[in-house]
Amino acid sequence: MPKFKLVIQTLAALSLGAHAATLPAAGDPERGKQTAQVCLACHGPDGAGMSAANYPRLDILDAGYMAKQLRDIKAGTRQTPIMQPFAATLTDQQIEDVSAYYASQSATVPQPPEADPELMALGRKLVYRGDWDRYIPSCNSCHGPESRGVGSEFPALAGQHASYIESQLRAWKDGTRHNDPLDLMLAIAERMTDEDIKAAAAFLAAQPAE
Ligand code: HEC
Ligand code: HEC
Known part of the structure; x- marks a missing residue:
């Protein structure tokens, strides 16, 4: 075997080995x-x-x-x-x-108790249309047509617990969650009132997950 070929094979094996050590399967x-x-x-x-x-x-x-x-x-x-x-x-x-x-799982989650119809109407508006007077884009514009998630970047919100959705929006607002690369959620959460947060969370939690 020509020497250079051996060198190339060895290098390839080494770099594959290094790759396997740093990246999980x-x-x-x-x-x-x-x-x-x-x-x-x-x-x-x-x-x-x-x-x-x-x-x-x-x-x-x-x-x-x-x-x-x-x-x-x-x-x-x-x-x-x-x-x-x-x-x-x-x-x-x-x-x-x-x-x-x-x-890979598919959980059975009880339907949340019915929320106030006015709150649900505000939630539907924020999720489907946003509020352009206040520069709040619709949740669906990033989280998918029914807020069921898009790829690895935009998590599903439909069917998520209202308490958790609320807690995360508050965490962005008060600066305790700031791990998304572009701060997209911070910019949105900081424009949402307490009522907006409750409304969007209650509406999303009541939507079917699939
Ligand atoms: C401009 C795009 C964009 C829009 C519009 C948007 N989001 Fe998000 N949202 C994101 C991204 C990106 C993440 C993931 C952040 C991360 O990687 O940590 C996220 C994450 C979330 C999470 C955390 C979910 C979890 O499982 O932890 C909640 C809750 C959330 N968004 C609520 C909303 C609500 C409610 C609206 C509408 C009022 C909305 N988002 C609109 C981009 C957006
Ligand atoms: C003692 C309770 C508890 C245990 C045990 C626990 N978690 Fe959690 N987990 C939580 C809480 C509470 C949160 C929400 C944290 C927050 O408010 O940001 C969370 C958040 C998460 C999230 C983020 C979800 C999202 O929507 O962004 C993932 C993923 C997760 N946990 C996976 C795991 C895995 C995997 C394990 C086991 C290795 C685990 N958890 C064990 C309580 C727990």
């Missing part, structure tokens, strides 16, 4: 199910979460979005004292696996 839901044992007390075995305790629903989320959030929580760029210790124990591979597991 695609998430495996079967392995993820094992990892999820420490998560289910809060998020449930099927990712239903818990509205009263503000534990988000996970089954509606894209695996890539979840993995990014888990990496951010582990690194501390998304602050949440409750979740941080759990994210901190996960390896990069476990993050991919557990995200693949929850994304």
